[in-house]
Amino acid sequence: MNNYIKKNNVKIYGDIMVDSWIIGKYTKKSQEAPIKIFSEKNYKNNLGGAGNLIMNLKNLNVKFKFFCHVGNDKNGKHIENLLKKNNIAYYLKKINQPTTIKTRFVNSNFKHYFRSDLEKITNFSKKENFFTKKILLNDFVIISDYAKGCIGKNTVKNILKKKCKIFVDPKNPPNYFKNVFLIKPNMNKFNEWFGKFTKQKALKAMRKMNWQWLVITDGEKGVHVFKKNGENTFYKTNKVKYPDVTGAGDVFFSALIYSYLKGYDIFAASCLANNAASKLVSKKGIQLVEKKDLKSNIVFTNGVFDTFHKGHKKLINFAKDLGNKLIVGINSDQSVRVLKGKNRPYDKLKNRIANLKKTKLISKIIVFNSKTPIKIINKIKPDLIVKGDDYKFNNVVGKNLSNIIIFPRIKNFSSSKIINKII
Numbered sequence: 001m002n003n004y005i006k007k008n009n010v011k012i013y014g015d016i017m018v019d020s021w022i023i024g025k026y027t028k029k030s031q032e033a034p035i036k037i038f039s040e041k042n043y044k045n046n047l048g049g050a051g052n053l054i055m056n057l058k059n060l061n062v063k064f065k066f067f068c069h070v071g072n073d074k075n076g077k078h079i080e081n082l083l084k085k086n087n088i089a090y091y092l093k094k095i096n097q098p099t100t101i102k103t104r105f106v107n108s109n110f111k112h113y114f115r116s117d118l119e120k121i122t123n124f125s126k127k128e129n130f131f132t133k134k135i136l137l138n139d140f141v142i143i144s145d146y147a148k149g150c151i152g153k154n155t156v157k158n159i160l161k162k163k164c165k166i167f168v169d170p171k172n173p174p175n176y177f178k179n180v181f182l183i184k185p186n187m188n189k190f191n192e193w194f195g196k197f198t199k200q201k202a203l204k205a206m207r208k209m210n211w212q213w214l215v216i217t218d219g220e221k222g223v224h225v226f227k228k229n230g231e232n233t234f235y236k237t238n239k240v241k242y243p244d245v246t247g248a249g250d251v252f253f254s255a256l257i258y259s260y261l262k263g264y265d266i267f268a269a270s271c272l273a274n275n276a277a278s279k280l281v282s283k284k285g286i287q288l289v290e291k292k293d294l295k296s297n298i299v300f301t302n303g304v305f306d307t308f309h310k311g312h313k314k315l316i317n318f319a320k321d322l323g324n325k326l327i328v329g330i331n332s333d334q335s336v337r338v339l340k341g342k343n344r345p346y347d348k349l350k351n352r353i354a355n356l357k358k359t360k361l362i363s364k365i366i367v368f369n370s371k372t373p374i375k376i377i378n379k380i381k382p383d384l385i386v387k388g389d390d391y392k393f394n395n396v397v398g399k400n401l402s403n404i405i406i407f408p409r410i411k412n413f414s415s416s417k418i419i420n421k422i423i
Helices: 003-007 050-059 074-085 125-132 155-160 187-194 199-209 248-261 266-280 310-321 333-340 349-357 374-380 415-422
Strands: 010-014 016-029 036-049 065-071 090-095 101-106 112-118 140-144 165-169 213-217 222-227 232-236 296-303 323-331 364-368 384-388 403-407
Touching (some): 010 125, 016 050, 016 074, 050 065, 065 125, 074 090, 090 125, 140 155, 140 248, 165 248, 187 199, 187 213, 199 213, 199 222, 213 248, 213 266, 232 403, 296 310, 310 384, 323 333, 323 374
Parallel strands (some): 010 065, 010 140, 065 090, 140 165, 296 384, 384 403
Antiparallel strands (some): 016 036, 101 112, 222 232
């Protein structure tokens, strides 16, 4: 778990708006013009923009303080009421311009007919002092940027003076966000900034902008994750028929933030967020992410598991936390001798299986005789494969079939070292 949760110094700043939903249907043609008449049956309003992000984080039990601007109008008052109603800790600055409201006209199944926006975009980022004055040294700052005037060219510079770690969901140009810890554009935004996506362009952009992490969401295809040192991977997503992508970016970002705050690295956090987003877009309308949405269905890991130790226990716990069902592949005695030498395994197969069963976390244990578990992977088709950090993404068996998460192993714990000490 990261210290930000313990210290309760998570702060969010961004563009908030009202998301309005008018539910109805087309009934007949108008006699006034060659158009159809939309008959309203019901409506609902909720927090939009950065508001959707904070509602998702609230639902995940993340503690934070939210800072925003609203217009001195009825929609601004409506936002304030919704913040109060949902027990959000907020600091609000009123400005003399309309509060943005996006009104979607949909049918009862939330099929979108059209959208009407009321907004006036001007730069009011100079009024951000009410936020920057509240930032403490080493705060964790989240920026939800919808390019509605909240974020200016100097916003990040001012925040970085407090040595803060910054996560950004961006709409403004990339130079606004130099030196942030993590930035999460979607693929369309990346292409707009740097030209058609390639891995080389992504890594070059990171070096130029001094980003530690670059996470690029690519809709139903999945998400690209890049670390500044060049490590990168791609997490594919499950295909959804007739997805409703409204708010999907905020679902992904909130799940990423939550997972990082819980102690996962950005690779693992991105994988979990990808799971959540793919599940939520299968539902209609704005939906809030839940912790169960982050989990994969079937998780697979494998190993020799000789002289079962603390590192093995941590791996099994880590893998089980990621999914609903954990399947473990274990090398046969013959397979171990091929891999480790004629004096291995130290514990015979029966004992190694018994040690795994004692964890009471494993749904199924499968023995394999070959060097790798590729036949098992092909058969069970896991959503996720977990391997220790002596592996890299590119050399994990099954990488083309399943998403991969690398487990940070505990140092000084390995079966070979323990056995050598015994001998």
